[in-house]
Amino acid sequence: MNDSWENLIAGVKNRDIRAAARLITRVENRAPGWKEAMSRIYSRTGSARVIGITGSPGAGKSTLTCAMTKELISRGLTVGIIAIDPSSPFSGGALLGDRLRMKEIFETPGVFIRSMATRGMLGGLCQAARDVVRILDLFGKDIILVETVGVGQDEIEVVKTADLVMVVCMPGQGDGIQAIKAGVMEIADLYVVNKADMPGVDEAVADILAMLELSTETGKPSAPVLKTSALKNQGVKEVVTAFLDHRTDEDRRQAKAEIRAREEILSLLAQEVSGYILKQWENENRFCESVNQVLKKQKDPYAIVKEMTQRFNWS
Amino acid sequence: MNQGGKIRVLVAKPGLDGHERGAQVVAYGLRDAGFEVIYTGLRQTAEQIVSTAIQEDVDVVGLSILSGAHLSLTRKVMDGLKAQGADDILVIVGGIIPDPDIQKLKDMGVGEVFVSGTPVSAIAQYIASAVSTRKNAG
Incomplete structure (x- = not known):
């Protein structure tokens, strides 16, 4: 079975149970390409x-x-x-x-x-x-x-x-x-x-x-x-x-839909941003080091986060 | 293995024997080894096991059989998986299995047979290494 995203999505559309099961696993595992795949199916x-x-x-x-x-x-x-x-x-x-x-x-x-x-x-x-x-x-x-x-x-x-x-x-x-x-x-x-x-x-x-x-x-x-x-x-x-x-009456439904869309964008953004920073951090092997510094009371968590985000000119 | 991916294992008891303890011990033990274990309990038909394995997209099906009917029950599950094109799923068998039947099960395509008394850690180790070998091969 060809497990490309494209094939899996086509399989799901054709009501292929195995393709659906596999697509779920891939997306659940956040395999590279999952966001693009979800983006492709969203409108449907x-x-x-x-x-x-x-x-x-x-x-x-x-x-x-x-x-x-x-x-x-x-x-x-x-x-x-x-x-x-x-x-x-x-x-x-x-x-x-x-x-x-x-x-x-x-x-x-x-x-x-x-x-x-x-x-x-x-x-x-x-x-x-x-x-x-x-x-x-x-x-x-x-x-x-x-x-x-x-x-x-x-x-x-x-x-x-x-x-x-x-x-x-x-x-x-x-x-x-x-x-x-x-x-x-x-x-x-x-x-x-x-x-x-x-x-x-x-x-x-x-x-x-x-x-x-x-x-x-x-x-x-x-x-x-x-x-x-x-x-x-x-x-x-x-x-x-x-x-x-x-x-649900229309006003309430609208309000609910708006809250949902808001929450979803925010949660995806938060995951993306923290994931990105953490990845960089781990590449530099600094995450473990930072945890140790906190444990040894050499640094505090606030300072560490500030240090990590400073390069983005946030704070 | 995919980033964040967990090994998923279906622990099922095919056939009519009502002794669930062993399967439960294995299910809990595999959870503690870090696997995601789908537990479906007693008296499963081969068809139920196959359909669950496919929908849950498991890496491994573990069959616990103490009834003596291990050859025919396992055969049915293996055939069912094959018919669905899902014979890439690793099947292992545990329970009371007489020595001469172990090879017969392996000849059907069963990955390993764990007789009573096997520590769960040995099963977990086998699964972890067999699944990673398969994923790398695939």
């Missing part, structure tokens, strides 16, 4: 609807994702899934286990599942996830579900890039709902209380409604709260209908 993307799914660990996000996918497929839609799990900060490795709950759709035609590790890139996860969304979009997926654990700012940023954000809770969480509300509260378009076959479901719904009442943001329609039992396939149809029917 934007037609897929992107749903961000977040919530605390164990709430049933993957099981729900699987159940929703089956429902979407039965409605004649194609689905791409990006399932994000954390990388270990110690080894850099990751255990990506979301597929454990999605076995039923491994071979379903029209479904493409990709597991993704956070890889500990500063702000990089967000961009990498956006890139994978675009590749799946080019691949022709109607709906793209981005699933991530609702802990850590980076991951919340990821779901924020979606057209619609779904927060999954479960009964008996109590303070768990409190814990995820920071940062998530403002971005949820839809709440789902999963495991509704367990006791305490009505209390969980009441908790969320009470929390929503406290929201002071004006002009935002309050997010619906739905109940599901993903394992028993109950309430899943209603959730799918809710997000397919969900329409």
Whole structure:
């Protein structure tokens, strides 16, 4: 298989699964030429609807994702899934286990599942996830579900890039709902209380409604709260209908799109600039040296950064 | 290997045996060795394994088999990968494998066989060197 960027992109357009998988790997690895490749496909993307799914660990996000996918497929839609799990900060490795709950759709035609590790890139996860969304979009997926654990700012940023954000809770969480509300509260378009076959479901719904009442943001329609039992396939149809029917009013959509475009340019720029400087630094072998100087208290980090940026006449 | 690229490994248990412990130990061990491990758990069909390996674009498929059906299950996975043009993916097998079958598995194209008792570090070392050799060759 000829792995040139051109061939891979052509393959994705022809709905070649292997080409899509490989293009994702290349872009995720930031192989030389990735930005040019993304630039080439950008104009052909934007037609897929992107749903961000977040919530605390164990709430049933993957099981729900699987159940929703089956429902979407039965409605004649194609689905791409990006399932994000954390990388270990110690080894850099990751255990990506979301597929454990999605076995039923491994071979379903029209479904493409990709597991993704956070890889500990500063702000990089967000961009990498956006890139994978675009590749799946080019691949022709109607709906793209981005699933991530609702802990850590980076991951919340990821779901924020979606057209619609779904927060999954479960009964008996109590303070768990409190814990995820920071940062998530403002971005949820839809709440789902999963495991509704367990006791305490009505209390969980009441908790969320009470929390929503406290929201002071004006002009935002309050997010619906739905109940599901993903394992028993109950309430899943209603959730799918809710997000397919969900329409953001035009002003809000525009505002969101503007913020997104702004954030994306800034994040690409920040990565580019810091990457460029760091590369020069490493070429001169100075990064390690600087770290040592800080450790030995010979220099401070402020002075080092100033020194490094001075040559660009910035400061 | 590409800059920032991680070795991706699918750890899967084909067939009907329900003993998951070994596969889990290997999955965690490989994560700790710095690999990205996709873990799909018990009772996978060859078709599920092949489709996962392709969508996830893994470098390595690790099959854990303790049922005694390693020859036929591995054959199915190898054939499936080949049918999809994905036989460049390295396949390794672990579990309870009788000595005489090790060569038979290798003849099918399996890269290495790790019988029970193998330290995970040995598997990690094998994967790291085999994948880098393959990438350089490709």
